[in-house]
Amino acid sequence: xxxxxxxxxxxxxxxxxxxxxxxxxxxxxxxxxxxxxxxxxxxxxxxxxxxxxxxxxxxxxxxxxxxxxxxxxxxxxxxxxxxxxxxxxxxxxxxxxxxxxxxxxxxxxxxxxxxxxxxxxxxxxxxxxxxxxxxxxxxxxxxxxxxxxxxxxxxx
Numbered sequence: 516x517x518x519x520x521x522x523x524x525x526x527x528x529x530x531x532x533x534x535x536x537x538x539x540x541x542x543x544x545x546x547x548x549x550x551x552x553x554x555x556x557x558x559x560x561x562x563x564x565x566x567x568x569x570x571x572x573x574x575x576x577x578x579x580x581x582x583x584x585x586x587x588x589x590x591x592x593x594x595x596x597x598x599x600x601x602x603x604x605x606x607x608x609x610x611x612x613x614x615x616x617x618x619x620x621x622x623x624x625x626x627x628x629x630x631x632x633x634x635x636x637x638x639x640x641x642x643x644x645x646x647x648x649x650x651x652x653x654x655x656x657x658x659x660x661x662x663x664x665x666x667x668x669x670x671x
Contacts, residue, residue, distance in 0.1 A: 548631070550576065550602035552666075554611070556587075557594035563587070569602070570626055576600060576609070576666040577623050581642075583662045589613055592664055600666060609666040620658035621651065 553564045565588045570577045580586045584593075592598065592611045599608055614620065627635045628648070636647030645653055 547603075548634075550578075550600055552578065552588060553599040553601075554588060554591045555595045555597070557591045562599075563591060570623070570630065572623075572626060574668070576602070576668075577626075578664040578666065579623065579627070580662040580664060583660060584613065584615065586662075589662055589664060598666060600668070607668050609668045611664050611666045614663050614665055617655050617658035617661075620661050620663050621654040623663055624654050624658065625651070 548568050549566050550569045551564050552567050553562050555561070556563050567578045567588075580589050582589075584590070593613055596611045597608065598611045599606065624635070628639075632647075639645040639649055640647050643657055645657065649657070
């Protein structure tokens with residue numbers, strides 16, 4: 516097993532913890548940075564729920580895909596863009612789109628760095644071997660291999 520898969524396996528307990536915290540009604544506590552995304556499995560047709568970090572920007576929910584387009588939840592969205600979101604005490608449906616444009620992704624990472632400089636700086640350093648305050652050029656280069664998802668809430 517390569518180191519990337521090994522590191523990803525370490526995330527499973529944290530994901531299970533976030534699901535549990537939401538189930539216990541503690542969404543407002545973890546919902547400052549974590550939401551629950553539910554989508555339909557592209558093969559199974561079953562509902563799948565994934566805790567994800569997010570940013571709310573201009574009324575849309577931006578989700579970084581740490582595993583890029585290979586993440587199961589991203590591939591599920593490519594097959595069916597209708598999703599459900601739970602964030603804090605809110606629950607709503609939305610339409611998701613996968614974004615692979617490096618400039619849009621670099622913009623998103625810049626916003627994340629502004630809002631969460633310590634946490635995102637550590638991710639830049641530990642996961643991407645970049646400085647804690649990468650340059651715009653470094654972000655654009657990183658973004659070439661990344662993906663993100665933008666969820667637009669449905670109008671009721």
